[in-house]
Amino acid sequence: MSAVWRASRAAVKRRRVQTVVIGLVVLCSTTTILLALSVLNAASSPFDSAFARQRGAHVVATFDASKTTDTHLEQTVRRPGVQAAAGPFGRAVIEIPKEWLWMSAGPLTVVGRADPAGPLDRVDLLAGRWATAPGEIVVNSPVGGDPSRLLGTKLDLPGVPPLTVVGFATSMSKSAGAWVAPEQMTALHPTGFQMLYRFTSASTDGQIRTGLATVTAGQPADSLTDAQSYLTLKHAFSASADSYIPFMTMFGVLGLLVSALIVGNVVSGAVVSGYRHIGVLKALGFTPNQVVAVYLAMVSAPAVVGCVLGTVLGTLLEQPILSVAFSGIETGTATIVTSPWVPLVCLLAMPTLVVAAALIPALRAHRLSAAEAISAGSAPRTGRGLRVQRRLSGTRLPRSVSLGLGQPFARPGRAMMTMSAVVLGVTTVTLTTGLAGSMVAAGKAGKHSGVALVDVQVGTPARGRHVPKLDDSRIEARLRSLPGADRVTARALTKVHLAATTNTVFVNFYRGDAPAEAEQIVKGHWPSGPGEVAGGPSFLKQHGLKVGDRTTMYLNGRQTDVTVVGEVMLGNAQAMDSNWQTAAELAPDTSAVEYTVRLAPHADAQAYVRGVEEADPGLYPSLRSESPDAATTTVVGFSSAFTLLLTIVAALGVFNTVLLNTRERRRDLAMLKSIGMTPRQVVAMTVTSVAGLGAVGGLIGIPLGMAGHRLLVDHAGVLAFPESMKDVWHAPQLAVLTLAGVAIAVLGALVPARSAARLTIAEVLHNE
Structure with a gap:
């Protein structure tokens, strides 16, 4: 060795x-x-x-307390296929009357548990202790920063004594937004029971549905109100x-x-x-x-x-x-x-x-x-390469070019591997170009270049701001009447409870002119009637929804059935969109928290902002700056970095091929120089030997890159691209991409070509 x-x-x-x-x-x-x-x-x-x-629960199930009992639910733990179970726990949905901690006003799911341990959903305490007595509450924290400074915060609820935050915890099963002692749960008047199940087989949605059907068999009809699968949480996580x-x-x-x-x-x-x-x-x-x-x-x-x-x-x-x-x-x-x-x-x-x-x-x-x-x-080399070069010498091409074009035929295997590297390089460049075009188009969607947008926030005491003197409807009318206003959209943000989930979600309710999101619908249509909602691909995937599905929203003791009628291109991963008619069914007193005003072309934006401030001191306008989209910047940046790496790698492959060729042909180069070939002609011959491979590689790599681009944009989880954003290829762009293979080949060949041009006849003969 x-x-x-x-x-x-x-x-x-x-x-x-x-x-x-x-x-x-x-x-x-x-x-x-x-x-x-x-x-x-x-x-x-x-x-x-x-x-x-x-020991997370495969299913967090909620049962209607008016249709079943805790005794009936205790029997479900012995059903076939149930590996472990916990509960029943009392469950109530309380309404937070105003902004509290990091949460906005809206519903909060509270569960009564004696301790955070147990056979399932072993809740991790992040700060403080567990709630063991009436008047105490433990809040589910999203995990970020140090929540201990918020211990002791009070939650005032109508009809019950204040609740004091004694701890912050987190559950991977997301079984609740907060927990209280069982004694405190009685005072909250629970309307349901929570059961936690872990099944022997739960790797697919079908197995989850089978297990859930087994445990609910024999229960009163419609007693199961919600069922959250851990697979949905896993999809949301990633x-x-x-x-x-x-x-x-x-x-x-x-x-x-x-x-x-x-x-x-x-x-x-x-x-x-x-x-x-x-x-x-x-x-x-x-x-x-x-x-x-x-x-x-x-x-x-x-x-x-x-x-x-x-x-x-x-x-x-x-x-x-x-x-x-x-x-x-x-x-x-x-x-x-x-x-x-x-x-x-x-x-x-x-x-x-x-x-x-x-x-x-x-x-x-x-x-x-x-x-x-x-x-x-x-032995001197003969064969196919020399025959091709003889035929090319009969053309009108310069001798250095004809010799260079014939060189790949002397080593066809090496030429094919070199061309394959160029093909992959061009494929990568084409793929990145298309991906960048689609992402840039997505980033511009809903934006009106040259037209100013003004966001008007409504002041609230919780944020230390003045309350507007004008009511909701008069604010909108006033914003429309100011000089320069073209379109005005009112938005209310509300937190609701969504069926089949234990946590709450946000809903944007729009009124007035259609928002920018309405121009980003890729499937279905924008919500235009009561009971209609839309969401982005991330939100719909996290909650197991698609266009055409129905679900139920709960708020302030009211509920309404809604239908997903549209998918927004990007959307908010934490919120869905709806209209004022739907808001009226859940919260008739809903008021806008923000107005978006699109000004007419060439309108004086600063003058409009001053006009809003003078109209009401409780309105806080700001001129929106259309900064680059974060997702666009990230994806284009990543793909560009990878493209640079792979292009360098492909060019290094060409570099290696040319280097090997020049070393093998040192004697031939010396002979050519001895009969009058100049250094420039040597460079031209050497570069031409791979430029042809680069051109052919470019023609092959372009369709491969286009196919890869289509595959990527069709399976992008965070964005749903419309067809217009997938078709980004145009003749001038393709013509430039055709030269990408030549550019990679020339880039890799230039250094060894110049080295070959500097080679002297005496040096070669001395080595021989």
Whole structure:
């Protein structure tokens, strides 16, 4: 083995440039793959770990206390398929009369539990203690900051003594918004019972429905009012991160393919250009297996170094990317980190992939005998390449160009691998260009360039502001009457309880002119009648809804059935949209909290803002600045970074090919120079040899990139793109992309081409 190692080290020293190329390629690919695996792992593993640690409930079920009893519910725990159960607990929905803690006015689900432990849903205390006596309450915290400073806060409810916050806790099952002692629950007049179930089989929605049907069999009709599946919570946990997984995975796969192609190309070139060296090794007594080991060790060393550096770089970039991917998500006790196996897999898999890619061309050295290798290394080369070059010499092309165009036919296998790397590079550039076009179009949706927007906040005492002197309807009329106003939209924000969930959701109720969101409907239509709502893809996915589904909203003891009539392109992940008619059914006294005024073209925005301030001191106007969309910036930034990495990798593949070609053809280059070829002609010939491959690679890569773009935008979880935003390709843009392959090829060929041009005849003859 010492002889093999010494021969491998000598091979690395002779091919320093190829060694660096392999290291850089593996570094870039490892970084890309690690980031893709990190997001994929973080989308599920942290939730699963925290959920298992708390013994989370597969289903949080609510039963109507007027239609069943706690005795009947206790019998359900012994039904087939029930692994564990807890309850029944008393459950009430109270109305918070005004802003409290971090919550706005609206419903709050409260459950009576004697302690946070138990067989299921072991609630984690974050601060304070558990509520053990009347007058105490523990609040579910979204986990963020230090909630202990808010201990002792009072909650005043009509008809009952004030409740004092004695603790903050969190539940991965999201079984309640707050908890009180069972004695306190009696004073809140519970209207339902809560049961927590864990089933033996609960990995799919179908198994959840089967288990729920089993435990509710024999219960009075319509006694089950709500049932929240943990799968819905898991989807909500990863809703934002899921939108990044498709394109990061695609970039990771592209990186792997490019790496395999380039490593195979390097080893193949090393074997072909080292025939004489292989013959000498075998003549000295190296066995065929030892010769193969020399070439595998030659690529393994830089691959390991590149893999380690890529893993370190990916680990440094991991947390910032995960922070963006999980921003705005209530993570509970889950810690957003990736499992240790992710970097370990990269450290083991990438060198293995490099060795596997190098093995096939290295086996060629295994088959050669010593005499055959030595003669092949010194004999002049003939064949298809020369025949093609002779035919091209009969054309009117410059001689340097015709010679360059014929070179790929001398090494068709190497040319195909080089062109494949260019194809993947162009595919990546095309994919990113299309993705950027779709995201930019999405960011501009609902925005009116050149038209000023003024947001008018309504003052409230809770925010330390004056209350308007004008009532709700007069405010809208006043805003419309001011000079420059074109369209006025009133918005009320209310927190409601949604059927089949234990937590509350926000609803935007609109009045007046249609808001900007109405122009972003991709399915169905904007809510125009009572009982109609719309939501973004993230909100609908988190709550298991789609266009056409019906659900029930509860507020202040009222309820109304609503139908999802539209899907908004982006929407708010925490809120749905509706209209004033629906608000009237739930809260007839609803008032707007904000007005959006779109001014007429060329209107004086500052004058309008001053007019609003003079109209009523309780109105607080501000001129909206249309800043870049965060999702657009993030996705375009990520994809651009990955594209840069993969484009560099593809260019390095071309660089390696040209370097091998120039080293193999040193004698030919010296002969061409001796008969009068200038350095510029040498550069032109060398660049032309890969420019043709780049052009063909561009023509192949463009449709592949377009197909990848369509696949990504059709499966983006956080955005629902309309067809108009998917069709982003135009003739001038495609024409420029056609040149991307040529640009990658020229970029990779330029340095070795200039090196070949500086090669002197004397230097070549001396080496010969």
